Amino acid sequence: GDSVTQMEGPVTLSEEAFLTINCTYTATGYPSLFWYVQYPGEGLQLLLKATKADDKGSNKGFEATYRKETTSFHLEKGSVQVSDSAVYFCALSIYGGSQGNLIFGKGTKLSVKP
Amino acid sequence: DTGVSQNPRHKITKRGQNVTFRCDPISEHNRLYWYRQTLGQGPEFLTYFQNEAQLEKSRLLSDRFSAERPKGSFSTLEIQRTEQGDSAMYLCASSLGDGPTEKLFFGSGTQLSVL
Numbered sequence: 330g331d332s333v334t335q336m337e338g339p340v341t342l343s344e345e346a347f348l349t350i351n352c353t354y355t356a357t358g359y360p361s362l363f364w365y366v367q368y369p370g371e372g373l374q375l376l377l378k379a380t381k382a383d384d385k386g387s388n389k390g391f392e393a394t395y396r397k398e399t400t401s402f403h404l405e406k407g408s409v410q411v412s413d414s415a416v417y418f419c420a421l422s423i424y425g426g427s428q429g430n431l432i433f434g435k436g437t438k439l440s441v442k443p
Numbered sequence: 444d445t446g447v448s449q450n451p452r453h454k455i456t457k458r459g460q461n462v463t464f465r466c467d468p469i470s471e472h473n474r475l476y477w478y479r480q481t482l483g484q485g486p487e488f489l490t491y492f493q494n495e496a497q498l499e500k501s502r503l504l505s506d507r508f509s510a511e512r513p514k515g516s517f518s519t520l521e522i523q524r525t526e527q528g529d530s531a532m533y534l535c536a537s538s539l540g541d542g543p544t545e546k547l548f549f550g551s552g553t554q555l556s557v558l
Contacts, residue, residue: 333485372447372549373486373534418485428545429476429538430499433485 331356335419335434342409342441350404350437352393352419360421361428362386362395362402367416367436376404376417409441445469447550449535455556456525463521464553468537475518476547477510478534479503486534492518525557 336351354360364376364386377386382397391406402419419434448467456462468475474493478486489508490500494515504510507525512518522529532554536547 370551372551373536373547374549375546420485428542429474429491429536429547430488431478431486431547432488435483435485 331360331421331423331432333419333421333432333434335417335437337435338416338438340437340439342439344411344441344443345408346441348404348406348409348413348439350417350419350439352402352404352434354400354402354419354421356400356421356423358423360423362393363420363422363431364391364393364402364404365418365420365433367418369415373418409439411441411443414439414441447535447537447548449533449550449553451553452551453554453556455558457558458527459524461521461523462525462555463519464533464535464555466518466520466535466537466550468517468535469539469548472537472539472548473515474538474545475512476536476538477518477520478536480532480534480552481530489520522555525555527557530555530557 332355361380363378365373366376367373377388379386379395385394393404416436416438418436420431422428450465476491477489480486492512507523510520532552534552536549538545538547
């Protein structure tokens with residue numbers, strides 16, 4: 330069945346370090362791919378998305394490129410800040426139904442130290 | 444835009460009792476979703492409504508679970524005869540739009556503990 334696998338955390342980085350959180354997926358058809366972020370005490374928020382192969386989603390300095398050949402959607406940021414500390418979830422949706430029927434990975438907790 | 448509101452924030456109940464959660468979506472959002480999240484896992488889709496119609500249900504949604512969205516506004520999720528395995532965070536999300544333009548807004552969730 331369809332699934333998402335993301336790197337396990339927690340990930341601890343110093344401020345201004347480079348961030349990569351790996352995400353790979355298994356899906357029939359042509360999924361849309363998403364990264365959601367959950368800041369402490371808040372609800373999940375959409376960070377970025379890509380709806381077809383080779384699309385790059387970007388927001389708040391974060392980027393991820395939809396790679397069909399490697400079935401990956403890795404999240405990257407060139408210079409993290411303390412305020413980026415959160416749990417990050419990779420997710421997919423099989424278009425054709427509602428884009429809100431999402432399959433999530435387990436989440437990766439990021440802690441950024443000053 | 445006051446965001447998606449969920450009540451209560453926390454619910455503690457004894458095994459076998461019934462519980463009901465409420466979700467108030469963002470005004471005018473026509474789609475509403477319920478997810479369940481257990482500790483250390485990502486959210487799992489349970490069901491969704493378009494206006495008042497329940498269009499999709501996950502096989503995770505056993506017969507003890509029922510969701511309603513009367514008049515296409517707020518929604519309730521009821522769990523009958525709760526079990527310890529029902530302990531989880533129950534998330535609600537709403538959206539407007541269709542296809543690639545759809546964007547979900549999540550509430551902060553209701554944390555259920557079944558003793």
